[in-house]
Each structure stands twice: as C-alpha cells, then as structure tokens.
Amino acid sequence: MPRRRMYRRLLVCALAALTWVSAACAVPQGSGGDTGNDGLVLAAAYEEESLHPLLGHGQEGASKIFDGLYDYGADRELRPALAAGRAHASEDGLTWTVPLRRGVRFHDGSAFTAADVVATYRSLADPRYAATVASEYEMIDSVRAVGDHTVRFDLAHRYAPLPHKLTLGIVPAESLDPGPGAEPEPLHTSSFGSHPVGTGPYELAEWRRGDRMVLTANDDYWGGRPAVRTITVVFAGDDNTRAQRLRAGEFDGASLPPALADTLRDLDGYRVVHHRTADHRAVTLPTRHPVTGDLAVRRALNHAVDREGMIDAILGGHGRPASTPIPPVLGDLHEPSSAFPFDRAEARRILDRAGWRTGGDGVRNRDGTRAAFTLLYPADDSVRKLFAQAFASDARAVGVDVSLEGLGWEAIEPRMARDAVVLGGGNPFEPDLVAYPLLHSSYGGDGYNNPGFYSDSDVDDALDRARTASSPGARTRAYRDVQRELRDDPGFVFLAFLDHSYVLRDAGWRGYRPVVEPHTHGLTWGPWWNVQNWTAAS
Template sequence: MVRSSAFASRLLAATGVLLLAACSSAPAPAGSSEAGSTFVVATAGEPDTLNPVLNFGVDGASLIFDGLVTRDVKNTLVPALAVELPVVSADGRTVTAKLRDGVTFHDGSPLTAADVVFTYRAVLDPKVDSTLRSDLEMLTSVTAPDPATVVFTLRYAYAPFLQRLTLGVVPAQLLSGQDINKAAFNRKPIGTGPYRVESWTTGDRLVLAANDTYWGGKPANRKLIVAFVADDNVRAQRMRAGEFDAAELPPKLAAAFDTAAGYTVQRVPTADYRGVMLPLGHPVTGDLAVRKALAVGVDRSAMVTGVLAGAGEPAYGPIPPTSEYADPSPAGKPSADTATATALLDAAGWAPGADGIRARAGQQAAFTLMYPAGDSLRKELALAVTADARKIGIKVSPEGLTWDAIDTRITKDALLMGFGTPYDPDFVSYKLFGSQFAGQGYFNPGSYRSPVADKALQDGRDQADPAKRRAAYATFQQQLAADAPWVFLTYLQHTYVVKDGITGVSPRVEAHEHDVANSLWWNINTWTRQ
C-alpha cells in the first residue's frame, strides 16, 4: 500500500503548474548533443527514501540499484549481479550465489560479496526501520566464504526465496557504522544500476544521470528526470503541453489522448487490485451476510466501464488472472446480483426500514468507507460502491481522508485499499490475510482469521512442487471467497501516455507499487528516439 510524501507538493499560484527548470518543453536544437539525450517522465508517487534496505525498489527495476537477480519483460527471473541464477540445495535451506565479475558501484568501488552480506544483514537488524524484515524471517544467516560467493542459510525451506533476491545491493563501506534510518545515503545513494542520482528535490523531481560503466551496457540516453506531480489533472495538462515524454495518468485522463496526435496510450496489465477492506470487529461489516451481500451486489463490470474507462477487469480475489496460481472458480461468482444480495440480508434478519436502509436489533446497516482524499480513482470506486450498496439497503458513507487520519481508524472502519503483486502469491497475501498479522497496521487491518486460509497460505510457501502450491492457493482463494473479508472490485490496467517517436517501450505485468521503480520506464535505459 503506497503512502507517498509526494502529496506534500504544491503548485505555483502564478502559473498553476510547477515547471521543471531542467526540462523546458522546447526541444533542443537539431544535431545538438542534448537532442534526444534526456527523458522526462511523470508520476504521482514520490518515494520516502532511495535506500533499498528501507524498501525502495525492492522488486527490482529501481534504475539506481541491482539485485542478485532481476526480472525480464515476462517477469521471469534472470541473473543480474549474480552471474547465473543462485543454486538452491536439495533441502531448500541453502542458497548459493556467485557474483558477476567486474561490477562497480557508481563511485568506482568494486562490488563484492561483503556488500551483499551487509545489505541483507541490515534488513534483518532490528535497529533498522526496514519493513522488509518480516519478508526475510526465514533467513538465519548470510555469509561470504570468498569475495565472489554469497551463501544464504534458511531456517526453513521457502519456495519463492529466489524472488526475494531482487533486493538492491548497497555498498557496505558507505553505510557501515551509520544509523541507516537517518543516513545521507537515503537521499543520495550509490548503487550499481544504469543511473546514478544527480539530485532530488522533494515534491518536484528526481534527476538521474547515466552510469556509463554499467555492467549491463551504457544507457542509450544521458539523463532521466522523474517529475513528481501529485495532481492527476495537472499531470495531464503538463503532458499535453509537451513537458513530459511519458506520464502515468488515471484511465479517464489517459483516454483523452487516444485521439490526440503525437501520443500513444499504453494500457498495461497488472496485478494491482482495488477492493473494500471490511473490518470484522465492526457491528455491521463483521456480519458475514452483509459482507457476502456486498460481494455479490456490487457491479464490477460497470466500475470497469465507468470508472476505469475500460482499462481493467472485474476482481474476485487477490491473485491476478495473469498468475499461474489464479483459481478460476471465484470468477464465476455473481456480480450486480441484487436479488441474491437482498435474499442473504433477509435471511440474516436485516429488514428494510421506512427509508430503505436495513436494520437488525436496533443496528442500522450502515458503515463508513474511507479512501485517500488525493486519489481520484479510489474516490470514484468508493462512490460506486456506495450507490450499489444503497440498492440492497446498506448505507455506506464515503469519506476522503489523509493517510494520517486513516491510520488512526484503519482497524475500525472500511477502507478502499489497493494491493497486488504479479510475482508470487505469498508476497502480499501471506501478510494481508494471515491470522498472525491481524490488526497490524496495513498488513491485516480487518483482523481476518481463518485456520483454513492460514494453513493454505503456509502450505503455499512451504511446498516447492508447483502443483502442490497451486492446490494450496486454490484452497486459499476459495476460503477467502466464502468468508468475504474484502469486497474485491477491479484489477487495474496502469495507463500511461507516451510521446510518439520513442522506441524501446516494453510493458510488462505490473505490481501495485509503481512510481520511480517498476513503472513503464523499468527499462528506460534502453529507450531511444526515432
């Protein structure tokens, strides 16, 4: 769940837009060394840090750092800092990685196994405020028997461990002995990636310069500027004004560029879902009949058409249709079925009042639905849920709030949330729906508890056999559909507008989190202009 400091950015009152000093919309003179050498992209989200240990770009494609492995255009794991995919022992508890020769950090210092060891030990250090620590709870030790070899020892076999090795590696010599939580490195880091940080102006832009000694080959362009523009409409206006080469936009705003000359709209498939988290401790949403009535009563197809402008598909669970672990059976659940929804409520004793709102034992069928006030897409989805719920006699009160305000109420009130990963179902679902994480902030805020789901989630991470993993996640998805702790609404397509004449754009299935890292520009070091 991204909570971005970019929402603190402000517009200049005199112009209504915040112009980038280094990115005039006027093209460089033909034949000049600057022509075509800089790409400017725009996103709503801004990271809080640029340190992978503190959760920046941990799934790869951060552009500044590399992990031992990375993902290609099909999200298949391929070697990065490791010369080949790390080797897993027969018992699944030892993983050995051999480093690529000749890799250097941006400051020219060589990458060694000691840097990899330091990176992972820093994540495990309880003094470091890393949200990744629970992701590596299976890791007991990381050692370097020689400068080119790293050995990971696991407490137990963990099927998707290699996918955790996308974590960007940081240089030990620059962070050893420091308070990593407050290190200057977090804003001006040194990595091994295709770009180095030139400057970062909070609320405005991040400027990245080409790393000409990049082990993967010299970038095809000299500079990348990432503009942070929180307001969707302003971002669209500036894209139309020619300030950006590519911009992330909500579906409706992106659709307006379909008929505009000089632009291409990229609709990228994702694992990024939106849904209503329903707290089980609430007197209304804690009732199974209410939750199931909402799950069958909402009109997902109308949301895809009306809210997403067609850029998405209905969602019935947290594992995306693009995943080999997706269970097709939840997709057969009814949607916009008011007859079934009202029958469920009738049977549970929720009777309609004079105003059409149901009640039971003096409790009105009403609850608040929170959403982040700055997110126009979630607002529209919240309003759609409100309208659909009213049709079956449930009163939903949508409320746009700051993230700080949401934090204080997340275990008590429903929330329009977003999550999702295309990589492995364990990555998000284990924390989001596991009983052991109940009530722990954004991990399992609704306090969902199910022994069946818990066992299935555990089996999914314990089993190396793909068939057994598929069976485990099918059980999990079916149990989740039966309990309905969330009302899943839609899977999004992430929509971007790109200027014509740019080559090398290669969309791949994206995760929920995408801004500087893991966006359409994951491979922008290979982009060129015609």
C-alpha cells in the same frame, strides 16, 4: 437509475471537475526539452519519501538506482542481475546458494562483493534499523558470505519461491555500518534515502523535494552504458495537471487514469498505451468492526458490487474483475470459481437470513446495530475515490450505509483496524509475495499487510502449504484452496485488476516493451521499466 448508467454519470462528473488548467501556466525551469536529444522528462503522480531499498524503494525490481540479485524480464521470469546465475537450493530446501557477478562497482567506485549482500539482508533482521520491509523476509534465518563472490541463505523453514525475494536492491555495506562503538539507528533518519549509492544504470544527481528528481546515466554500469543520458522526473500529483502539461508538450511521458488517458488519443506526436497489471483495488472489511466483522455482511457486499460496471465506467473498460488477490495472469494458480457473481437479490437474501432488517430509512439494522461503516480513500487518488463512491452506492442498494472520507495516508493508517479502506496492491510474478502478507492472520495489523486483522485458519493452512510445497502441483492445489476458502469467508471486497495507462511521446527512442505490471509508484515499472536498454531512433 441503471447501475452502469449511474457509474458513467459519476465518471462524467469527475472528469468535468478536472477542468483544464489555463494554457498560460508557466513551464518550470528545467522541464520540457532542456535535456537535449539524449534525455527524457517524465511526470510522476507520486513522490517517494525515501529511495532506500530497505524502506521499500524498488522492492520488486526495476529500480533505476539499485540492482537486486535478480530482476524480471518482459516475460515476468526471473533473470540474474547482481547474481551471476541461478540460485541453487539444497535437497531439503533450507539452504540457497547464489553466485555473484564480478567486476561490479557502486556509483562511488567501491567494489560490490558478498559483504554488501550480507549487510543488506542482515539489516532486515536487526530491529534497530527499523526496515519497513523486514516482516516480508522472515523466512530468512541467516545469510553469510562464502568468499567474496558467493552468498548463502539459510531459511527458518522451507520457502519455495525464495529467489523472488532476492530482487531487493543491494546497498553498500558501509552505508549500514554505524561506526566503531556506535549503535545502528533507524534507516529513516539516515541521509542515504535521499543520497543513495547503488549499482544501477542511473545515479541520483538532484532531488528538489516536491518539484523534481534528476537521474544521470552510470557510464560504468555492468549492463552497458545507457543511451538515455538523463531522466528528469517532475512531480505532479494532480491528474488534470499532468494531462494539461502533456498537451503543452512539457513531458515525454506520464501516467494517467485510464479514462483520462483515452481523452489524449488525438494528441499529435504522442500515443496512449494501457498495460495489463496484477494491481488490484479492494475494500478492506475490518473484522473488529461490528458490521464489517459479520460474515453475512462480507458475503453480501461481495455479491452487491457490480465489478463490470465499475470497470466500464471508472476505467473506460481497461481492467478485469477481481474477487481474489491472485490474478488470472498467473494461470493455473488462479481459481476462476472464486468469483462472486453480481447478484443484489442474493445479497439481500444473505442479509435477511442473518437478521439484518431494513429500517424506515432503507438502512438495515440488527439488535440495535445499524448496518453502517466508514470507507476511507486517499483524497488525491481520483480513481480510488470513484471506486469508493461506486462501492457505497452498491452497498446502499442492499441496505448498507457506507460513509466516505478522503484523507491523506498519514490520517488513514491509524484507522485501518476499524475503518474500511480502498486498498491497492499486487504483482504478476509470485502469489506468495502478496497473498501471504495480505491474508495470513500472523500479519494482522502489520501496516498495509492485512490491515483489517482478517483471520481464517483454513486460509492460513493453505497459504502455509503453498509456500512450503515441494512440487508445482502441490503449490497449485494449495493456492486454489486459498481462493476457495476466501470465497467462503471473504475478508475483502476485491473489485478490479486495473490497467496502468500512459501517454508517451512517439519519437526519439526505440526499446519500449509492454509488460504486465505490479502495483508500483514512481520511476520503476511502467513503459520505462527497461529504459537503460533503449537506443536512439534513427
């Protein structure tokens, strides 16, 4: 069967499985139109475990509850948030000074000062807090206040893109103070993650876990009083459920897989929008596995996959092929020659030359080792499931047997060092934020950062040169080197940069601006990334 036709068959089967739920489903109390004319009801596919910034919430900006020192505009450029202006670097690049905005208050009425910034960033370096994002800020050696409205960051080494690390939400210093004589405790045990206090345009009014979250406007927000007064986020993990409830008019907006979103183009009063992203889907190839640890297998699989066919069939054409975590949207930093052409004949030649011989069952083996491995994917993610199925089919076509398992993340995480997984990630702002923790050997086994222990000294060297470069030209050359080396020694099979797709009620508000999105979940980016600036339609 032709490859793209086969993929389309997979997609049709998957969509057929998403049979419409009966229209007689009851509308939950508090959803739909009971926010009046000044609120939004949105459906979310994911519910965060915590709203604490130091546990990962809103790390790339656009949190509705917290502000960082900087955030991003629609042009993907950094702009001051709690900072009062640009961050200034010393001549040697080891010290950065940031002026702070005056007159800002947290939701509880307390004043925002440099002490809050210092407490937030110092807690990252204190292992007693067990901040899950701590490893991504290792370049910060110390931070201190210079008066009430200036902070100074001293770095362990030169790090050119430091301002991109300053989008982390700032929490009140008091929330991190364990009290006289007490020792700090892990943040996941704190109630702050479910009762957050920030400086953002909205504050949490209610959180019924597994059901919904309600945010109300912060009338004292430094950026101005939001016109959208309430945001109700209904948690609906099943794609089909969100689509059916959109058709029933319960939601003002929701995310859906691209192909499923396109089936709602005829929905009266709504529109479908697709946002370009830097959000990749990739298959990890753990180096500690006897099959995926073989360089020939990794190279062959990169040639075996039909990326264009997957995008057409699984995403309805809403995506772009990927062979690297650095997306084309980053311009000259992306290296076009890093792409792997779809060439199954070449994949077979690579495996033949490496001594992987085809057995009677069509699966290769070498020295008694069968060319087989397991690929994990989150069971509740229909798009990743389809990518896993398509990847397994392409691998089988060149003699590699891939077994699939759909599990919860709590079961996937302990197995990522040995088993492959359909991974997602990426952002369109700064390549170091994703490429370094994903590819550098020092991050091997650090959760979702380099889970398969990929290690290549040339890649490490190029990544180190990129983050310490003293000129834009040197950074560009280093990142292109990263991608060329990655093509020679791939630790992943990058498949696609997928579009994020949404169905929106097409009335009531003005201010929607399309953006190129990072890999995010929940109420951060998406069409409502700037909802605090929306105004009522006349």
